[in-house]
Each structure stands twice: as structure tokens, then as C-alpha cells.
Amino acid sequence: MFDLLRRRRTPGAAATRATLSALCTVSILPFLWPAACGAQAWPSKPVRMIVAFPPGGGTDLVARIVAPRLSDAIGQPVIVDNRAGAAGLVGTEVAAKAAPDGHTLFLGTLGNLSVNPLLYPKLAFDVERDLQPVTNVVAVTFMLYAHPSMPVRSVKDLVALAQARPGQLNYASSGAGGAPHLGAELFNLLAGVRLVHVPYKGSAQSFTDVIAGHVPVTFDSLVQGLQYVKDGRLRALATLGAKRSAVLPEVPSVGETLAGYDVTNWFGLVTQSAVPREVVARLNADVVKLLRTPDARDRLLALGAEPIGDTPEQFGAFMKAESRKWARVIREAKIRAD
Secondary structure: OHHHHHHHOOOHHHHHHHHHHHHHHHHHHHHHHHHHHHHOOOOOOOEEEEEOOOOOOHHHHHHHHHHHHHHHHHOOOEEEEEOOOHHHHHHHHHHHOOOOOOOEEEEEEHHHHHHHHHHOOOOOOOHHHHEEEEEEEEEEOEEEEEOOOOOOOOHHHHHHHHHHOOOOOEEEEOOOOOHHHHHHHHHHHHHOOOOEEEEOOOHHHHHHHHHOOOOOEEEEEHHHHHHHHHOOOOEEEEEOOOOOOOOOOOOOEHHHOOOOOOOOEEEEEEEEOOOOHHHHHHHHHHHHHHHOOHHHHHHHHHOOEEEOOOOHHHHHHHHHHHHHHHHHHHHHHOOOOO
């Protein structure tokens, strides 16, 4: 029989063996496929959460509450990466140009995501084209702060002093285009005064100089300023939102003196546009879930940051609406990128 088999081998036998080999390979693919997919499962390595400001600022403080809880949810470390510079443009560009594998997130602000594109039309990136929304994380209460040496205890007092000393009172901000800058310029517009802008490379630096008395006033987050109000290093004159803060209910809103004044900052998560939708959906679900836990919610509320947690579609529509709102204010107040 073996002789017969040897005699029947022909040049076509090699092709037959190749065909059989291919069929065997195909037959085991269903068993190999789960392993191959598992190698590409998300997340497969630590996740980076970029913050476009130095450590110690409001965005950084919120990131450091969210990051460890997100790490617990996804089973990988979530590392806060501070990339400060150029009014948040440096960190935004790093995020926009990162590999679209779902391992780089950006905790952006009103200024980063909705205002800077209006002030800087020739950027090396495009927020709408290069980044996609994950969820809005928090709405952040902002306050009008003054150094205790300032002879003012209310919005009315500050307006009167600014009118008596036009162009002589400075205010500090985290940089051009950020919510502190916008809040102050809207104040100038509605009060008919001229406080002079002194931009810094982040809120941590601006607060340092206001506390030291080098700059008398700032418009910035309750997240960062609350501790300084409590220990007497700053005086809270008013909240910038439409209503008073539950954290400092005795402090009035600017709108109680200047009708129509309303500034609320927000911090939201985005990632690269090419990140697969299933990864974005997983991120959204995990972040929304952690924001609803009593521990995270209580810690954020104590800082003056109200947890949100919406869908990617809702957050995307919100960012566009914020751009339209502030485009009008920028035009009317003649706000420039200093």
C-alpha cells in the first residue's frame, strides 16, 4: 500500500498539502481570535489624563479626585499629566496629537475647549476636528476675590473704587481666554469700568500673587480659593454664577448688583477623534458612574464643583453652545489674547 501511495504522488500533491494546511489554519482561527482580540483590549496600559495647567489649580484638583476612582473602574493606573503653558494651548495640543488608542484623556475647561479656538484662529490643532467629547465632569463655581487690604467688601464697593481709579486696578488670571479672564472682562463691560488684566501661567500662580498682595483682585474658582477665604487670606466679594453658592451662601452673586452677569466654568473629558466609539462609551459609563458615588460627589461639592456626567452627544452640543455664547461676549467686550 505504501508503494502505491508513493507512486501516486505527483507535482500536484504539494499543492494539496498546502491547501490542507490552509484549511487547518482556518479551522483553528475561531480559537485564536479571542486571544488576538484580548491583546488589543482596552485599556492595555496606564491611561494619561492631561491637565493644561500647573499642579494646584482648580482643574488639577478635580483631576486628582477623578483619576484614582477611574483607575479603580478600568483596572489600570490613571496618571494626571500637567502640561501647562500658553494659556492652556500646550496641553490641548499634546492631547489633540496623542495616539488615538484611548489611553490619553484631556480634562479641558471652558477656556481650553470653547474659547481658545475663538481667540487663536491659527492653531496647530482643531478642537472640533481632532477631539471628541466623553462627558462634562463638573460645573465649577467661580468667585470674585479681593486681598483683605483692599478697601472693598462688595461688588458695589469695587465698582466705585474702579470708577474713581480708572485703569489703576489690576486683576490676575490663569491666562488669556480662561474663565477668570472672561469673568473679569464681562465685569468690565457690564460695570463700565476698566480693571487691567495681569495673566499668569495658571491659577496656582495667580492666587499666589493675589494672596501676597501684588495683585488686588482675581475672578477664579471656589475649588481653589475656598481654603484662602476660610483662613482669611482672601475676601470673597461675590459668586460669578447666576445664584449663590451652597458652600458660601452668605456671599451674594455678582448678578445681584450687575444684572445679566453669569459666569460658570466647567471641566470636561475629551479624547482623540479616532478613538473607537466603544472605548468612548466605556469611558463615559465609568466616569458617569464614579461621579454619582457619594464619596466623589461629596468631595467635589465641598470644593464648589457640581458633578455633571452627561452623554458624549450632550457634552458636544454644550461645548458648541458655549462657543456661540462667548463669541458674542468676546466681540462686545473686545477681549484679546494678551
